[in-house]
Amino acid sequence: MVSEIFPIRTRGRGISLAVLTNFGSNALVTFAFLPLKELLGAENLFLLFGAIALLSPVFIVFVVPETKGLSLEEIETKISK
Numbered sequence: 001m002v003s004e005i006f007p008i009r010t011r012g013r014g015i016s017l018a019v020l021t022n023f024g025s026n027a028l029v030t031f032a033f034l035p036l037k038e039l040l041g042a043e044n045l046f047l048l049f050g051a052i053a054l055l056s057p058v059f060i061v062f063v064v065p066e067t068k069g070l071s072l073e074e075i076e077t078k079i080s081k
Helices: 008-040 042-063 072-080
Strands: none
Touching: 008 042
16 A cells, blocks of 8 residues: 555655654554553553544545555546645
């Protein structure tokens, strides 16, 4: 999916930025887990993570454009609108 988001001319840099963001987000969750557990309690923290997980498909369905069967040029045109 990530490779379809970026135009061909900037794909390498875009994917690098996406991977960096992914690793950064993972590190943030890892380092913030224990302080958040102390602040919110384990039950509330897992409820928060669960709510985020349940809202993610809603975001995908309503915001992320469908790219099945489209060429890279068509995807670029669709995303740039």
